[in-house]
Amino acid sequence: MLPHLNDKTGLLELGYKFMDVEKPNLFRNIYPYNEIPKLIFNQRIVPMDLPKEIFITDTTFRDGQQARSPYSVDEVVDLFTLLHKLDNNSGIIRQSEFFIYSIKNRDAVIKCQEKGFKFPEITAWIRAKKEDFQLVKDMKLKETGILVSCSDYHIFKKMKWTRSEALKNYLSIVIAALEAGVKPRCHFEDITRADFFGFVLPFAEELMKLMDQYKIPIKIRACDTLGLGTSIPGVVLPRSVPQIIYNLKNYSGVPSELLEWHGHNDFYNAVPNAVAAWLYGAASVNTSLLGIGERTGNTPLEAMCIEYCQLKGTSGGMDLKVITEISEYFEKRLNYQIPPRSPFVGRAFNSTRAGIHADGLLKDEEIYNIFDTTEILGRPPIVVVDATSGNAGIAAWINTYFSLDGEQKIDKNHECVLKIKKWIDSQYESGRNTSIGDLELENEVHKYYPDLLKQHESRIE
Numbered sequence: 001m002l003p004h005l006n007d008k009t010g011l012l013e014l015g016y017k018f019m020d021v022e023k024p025n026l027f028r029n030i031y032p033y034n035e036i037p038k039l040i041f042n043q044r045i046v047p048m049d050l051p052k053e054i055f056i057t058d059t060t061f062r063d064g065q066q067a068r069s070p071y072s073v074d075e076v077v078d079l080f081t082l083l084h085k086l087d088n089n090s091g092i093i094r095q096s097e098f099f100i101y102s103i104k105n106r107d108a109v110i111k112c113q114e115k116g117f118k119f120p121e122i123t124a125w126i127r128a129k130k131e132d133f134q135l136v137k138d139m140k141l142k143e144t145g146i147l148v149s150c151s152d153y154h155i156f157k158k159m160k161w162t163r164s165e166a167l168k169n170y171l172s173i174v175i176a177a178l179e180a181g182v183k184p185r186c187h188f189e190d191i192t193r194a195d196f197f198g199f200v201l202p203f204a205e206e207l208m209k210l211m212d213q214y215k216i217p218i219k220i221r222a223c224d225t226l227g228l229g230t231s232i233p234g235v236v237l238p239r240s241v242p243q244i245i246y247n248l249k250n251y252s253g254v255p256s257e258l259l260e261w262h263g264h265n266d267f268y269n270a271v272p273n274a275v276a277a278w279l280y281g282a283a284s285v286n287t288s289l290l291g292i293g294e295r296t297g298n299t300p301l302e303a304m305c306i307e308y309c310q311l312k313g314t315s316g317g318m319d320l321k322v323i324t325e326i327s328e329y330f331e332k333r334l335n336y337q338i339p340p341r342s343p344f345v346g347r348a349f350n351s352t353r354a355g356i357h358a359d360g361l362l363k364d365e366e367i368y369n370i371f372d373t374t375e376i377l378g379r380p381p382i383v384v385v386d387a388t389s390g391n392a393g394i395a396a397w398i399n400t401y402f403s404l405d406g407e408q409k410i411d412k413n414h415e416c417v418l419k420i421k422k423w424i425d426s427q428y429e430s431g432r433n434t435s436i437g438d439l440e441l442e443n444e445v446h447k448y449y450p451d452l453l454k455q456h457e458s459r460i461e
Helices: 073-087 103-113 132-138 152-158 163-179 196-214 241-250 270-279 301-312 322-332 355-363 373-377 390-401 415-429 438-448 450-460
Strands: 055-061 093-099 121-126 143-147 183-188 219-224 259-263 284-287
Touching: 055 073, 055 301, 073 093, 073 103, 073 322, 093 103, 103 121, 121 132, 132 143, 143 163, 152 163, 163 183, 163 196, 183 196, 196 241, 219 241, 241 259, 241 270, 259 270, 270 284, 270 301, 284 301, 301 322, 390 415, 390 438, 415 438, 438 450
Parallel strands: 055 093, 055 284, 093 121, 121 143, 143 183, 183 219, 219 259, 259 284
Antiparallel strands: none
C-alpha cells in the first residue's frame, strides 16, 4: 500500500510493503535484552474508535491450563457452566477456546457441547498443521485458532525460516482451513516485537484477500506474548497497542469484529492494554479466569467484565454476582489460593483495617467502598480488626458480620464495642502481631452482647 490520506481519520498513512530481510529485525533500540525494554516515542497519536459492540473471549482451558495443573473434565464443565452463567445469555462472553489433542481434552469439549449453551461458543486451538483440521471437523467446531508467529524472533530464531517462507507456510495453512470450511483465527504471536510495515500488515492484507475469495471470516488475534505492549499515547511501534489495532484496521482493512487482543501481564499492563485494544477498534479481548496463564498470566476475565461496565455504562445483562461464585469455586473446590487483595475476587479486596476508613464505613459505606459490592458482586465490605482499627473498626465489623441495618446498627460508643476494644488492646500489649479472627470477635460479642448473637442465629434459622 502506498502512502495516502485516510479520508475517515484525516491521517497521512505511511504505506507498507512486504520486505524479505537477510537478518532478523530484533528492534535492539527498544529491546536490548541486557537492559529493561525501552519506551521510545514518535508522538504519533491515532484516534479512538470504540466499536459499537465489544466482547470478551476466554482462554481458561487453553492458555490458562498451561500455567497450572490440568483441570479434570468435571472441573472444565463446572467452570464452563459458570462462564455461561456469568454471561447470562448476553453474548458478551462470546467464546471459549479449548485444546483438542488428547482424549481428555476432547471429552471435556463433548461434555461442554452437551450443555447446549449458545454462549460462550466453543472454539479450538491447533498447531499450524493441515492434519489438525480434521480434529476440528470431527469435533463439529466452526472456528479454530492457528499459531502464526509474526516476529523475527520467532520466524528466524524459532522456526529457522525466512519471512517469505513464513508467509508462504502460514497462508497455505489458512487456505487448508478455509477449504475444510473452518473459520481460521490467526494468532499473530509476539506482535509487540514484530516488523509491522515489513511483515505484519502485508500478511494481514493477504488474509483479507483470502477472506474475500472464500467468503469465510478470518479473525486476527494480536498476541502480546511477552506483555511488552503499552497503552501510553505516542509510543512507537511495535509496542504501541493503539497503533497496533489502528494499523490492522485502517491499513490492512481488518474489520473490528474480526480483531481480537490477547495480552499478558509481565509489565502489569494486561488490563490497560486490553482496554486500549477495545478503545482503538478491536471488538474482542481475550482473557482467562483470574488471569491464570503463562508466566505472570493473561488478562483477567473478571477485570474485563468490570471494564465493560465502565465503558458501556451497563452490565449488558451479565450476572456479575457469578464472579464471586467463580472465586469461591477456585478456592473451595480447586484449592487455589487467590491473593486476598486481588480486585473483585480476593477475600479482602473490599476490606479495610484503618480506623478512619472504618469510621467512614460506619457512617455510610459509600464513603470508602468502590461501588455497591453487596448488590453487584454479592460481597459486602468487610473490616479486618487489628491494633489500628479503633472503636469504629470494631463497630463496623459487628454491623457487617451480623448484617445490621438501619436502627439495628451499633455505633463506636456502644458498651460492647468499648469492652471488646479493651480486650483487643490487651492482646497487642501482650505482643500479638496478627489480626483478630472472626471467630475470636464472635466469641467476644457472645460475652458482651449475647442478645445480638441470639438475634443473628434466629435470623439464619
